[in-house]
Amino acid sequence: MREVIVLGATGSIGTSVLDVVDRHPARFRVHTLTASRNVEAMAALCRHHRPEVAVMADPKAARALSRLLGDGPGAPAVRAGEAGLVAAVRDGPADTVVSAIVGAAGLASTMAAVERGCRVLLANKESLVVAGPLLLEAARRGGAELLPVDSEHNAIYQCLPPSYGRDGVTGSGVRRVLLTASGGPFRTRAPESLSRVTPEEACAHPNWDMGRKISVDSATMMNKGLEYIEACLLFGLEPSAVEVVIHPQSVVHSLVEYVDGSVLAQLGNPDMRTPIAHALAAPERIAAGVAPLDLFAVARLEFERPDPARFPCLGLAVAALREGGTAPAVLNAANEVAVAAFLSHRLGFMAIADVVESTLAAVPSEPVTSLEQVMATDARARCAAEATIGRGGRR
Structure with a gap:
């Protein structure tokens, strides 16, 4: 019986994980579920899977979840914030952690899982992009097993x-x-x-x-x-x-x-x-x-080369990898900011690549030395990307 923590339980990956787990009750038991703000969906999952711990990244959502679930027999311990996420991974008995929180927000809890030596199902690609050398070294030290969940890497x-x-x-x-x-x-x-x-x-x-x-x-x-x-x-x-x-x-x-x-x-x-x-x-x-x-x-399988003019973001990612150091972290942070601006109608679709390119130029790459340094670089890149968006244009 594997005890499972699902980081990002209400997202598309988390939902699929729980569907597979449900099919094998003799193999897997849900120990911890985490989500960001979707209280109703999280409450439904807790009632069905009966985890011991439930964590909401948003403290207000955590309070709402506590009120919905109560504190009777079978109710999970509800925790809040990034500290609650990390503690749920670091302190519990679960041996399998599904890292499915979208974006750099999933880095700290993923790092806690590899440091504990868990089997880590990695659906949060940003953790490797932002802090790859640190995460892989922590996995080696902790004896963690990193198994990719992205369909391509799997x-x-x-x-x-x-x-x-x-x-x-x-x-x-x-x-x-x-x-x-x-x-x-x-x-x-x-x-x-x-x-x-x-x-x-x-x-x-x-x-x-x-x-x-x-x-x-x-x-x-x-x-x-x-x-x-x-x-x-x-x-x-x-x-x-x-x-x-x-x-x-x-x-x-x-x-x-x-x-x-x-x-x-x-x-x-x-x-x-x-x-x-x-x-x-x-x-x-x-x-x-x-x-x-x-x-x-x-009936048929087709293959073609990507068009660099149509997909400039792909070329920017390849260039960031070749640059090395903190460049991939800058790339990821700028992209997260630009995509959020596009989804809120503050930025044009083709301007996403412009913001990423501008941010890579504004925040020079440095050798990766620590998680604190990487997160500071992430913050600088987000500020630079927001400044670029604020200055203008919808390509």
Whole structure:
């Protein structure tokens, strides 16, 4: 029986995790659930899963949750704020932590999980992007097991040989990794019309059901840029060994090419419960509730190169990785600010890349030395991005 903490329980990943957990009551027990502000959804989850601890990032939401759930038998202990999140991870008995809080807000609790030596299901790619070297070193020290939940990284993990963790790229015969991307909702839209894109259009992903922030990232392909950085860090790959490939059907989730010419791919329906079930039960396989892949219905698989003019955010992410140091943290912070401004109609869609590029120029990269330094850089980058937005324009 694995005791599970779900960080970000009311989001799309958290909901999928709990669906898989529900299918295997003899294997998994929910110990802690966390959310940001969605009190009604959190209360429903607590009544169903009966966790010992419930944490709301917003203190006002935590008080509202306490009133809804009461303090009778079976009611969880309700905690609040980032300190409550970190304490729930650090102090509890749970051995499996699902890191699914969107953005840099999930970094501190993810770090606490790896320092404890937990099995960490990493759906929060920003933790690696913002503080990759620190997180990986903490995982080595704590003996944590990092298992990717992003469909692409989980696919890569499944296609790598067992010797990869010990021998790395050279010793395992891996030549390169092909990271697939759907291309989002604007893959074929006329470039001159992209400046008029609305938040509703950007959030209408053709294949995946995701939250608003990650949907916008998919539309700009910043999501793939962040995943590019994550893949290089998580699997110890040089930037030149990873290539992004647009695959509109979202059936091939990623591929690994070997020096002998073999290319291994992981295929499946676009349903996050597949990689979640794989990571929860690894090395075993368990039912995820996902329909079998019907290749005859798919009929064809298409692949194409990304258009750098259409998707400038992807190039900015690659450049930030090559720059190294705190540049990926600056990239991520600027993007979070820009996407929030776009979703609140303060910024045009194509101006998201402009804000990120401007912020990368305004906040020089430094070698990563500590979590405090990374978070200070994150704060400076957010201020610089807000200043850029305040100065103007809707490209």
